[in-house]
Amino acid sequence: MINLAILISGRGSNMDAILSAVKSGSIKNVNPALVISDKAGAEGLKIASEKYGVPVRIVPSNGAKGWEYDQRIVSLLSEQDITPQNGLVCLAGFMRIISPEFVRLYRMHMLNIHPSLLPSFPGLHAQRQAIEYGVKVSGCTVHFVDEGVDSGPIIIQRSVPVMEGDTEESLSARILEQEHIIYPEAVRLFAEGRLQVKGRVVSIHHLA
Numbered sequence: 001m002i003n004l005a006i007l008i009s010g011r012g013s014n015m016d017a018i019l020s021a022v023k024s025g026s027i028k029n030v031n032p033a034l035v036i037s038d039k040a041g042a043e044g045l046k047i048a049s050e051k052y053g054v055p056v057r058i059v060p061s062n063g064a065k066g067w068e069y070d071q072r073i074v075s076l077l078s079e080q081d082i083t084p085q086n087g088l089v090c091l092a093g094f095m096r097i098i099s100p101e102f103v104r105l106y107r108m109h110m111l112n113i114h115p116s117l118l119p120s121f122p123g124l125h126a127q128r129q130a131i132e133y134g135v136k137v138s139g140c141t142v143h144f145v146d147e148g149v150d151s152g153p154i155i156i157q158r159s160v161p162v163m164e165g166d167t168e169e170s171l172s173a174r175i176l177e178q179e180h181i182i183y184p185e186a187v188r189l190f191a192e193g194r195l196q197v198k199g200r201v202v203s204i205h206h207l208a
């Protein structure tokens with residue numbers, strides 16, 4: 001059984017998609033153990049506790065940065081037995097840079113979703129960057145977290161067209177629909193032990 005933690009800062013729609021897939025049984029072998037937010041007002045907290053009965057914790061930064069902040073998260077994870085061996089940490093709109101210490105501890109046990117086809121448009125406002133650049137196709141990426149920003153080994157990507165007249169909002173909504181498909185799918189593949197990583201290339205081991 002994989003003990004799952006989801007880290008959020010806001011709306012929590014990707015968290016909702018993952019928890020819904022666990023609840024429906026399409027993701028098996030995963031225990032949703034904890035949702036953590038750095039923002040007390042994150043809408044996702046209510047969804048986690050009221051809709052799914054998952055324990056939630058708020059860890060405000062109060063100015064703490066890097067490992068000083070992250071070690072508070074790590075101690076909550078270990079209290080809930082979400083370890084670097086049996087755990088999976090999913091970043092789902094968690095608006096903080098993860099320190100190298102935290103990354104190293106949970107290496108290949110930490111996933112993130114980003115609203116662009118990486119390595120294009122890492123960082124903030126990926127959808128706005130895509131529109132301003134003038135690309136005709138964008139999308140989303142689920143990847144393992146490494147020490148860089150949105151730079152870890154890519155697990156799944158989905159593309160969407162960028163239409164003439166798209167706004168940041170309309171493109172974000174089109175991408176978000178695909179995020180809700182690929183993030184649960186990546187968690188399922190992880191939980192089934194089907195992700196193999198060589199260098200930065202992830203291959204999906206198909207079941208016979």
Ligand code: GRF
Nearest residue numbers: 011012013014093113114115
């Ligand atoms: C998503 O667009 C995700 O790709 C990005 O932040 C947004 C979070 O949305 N990292 P939500 O909180 O999951 O609704």
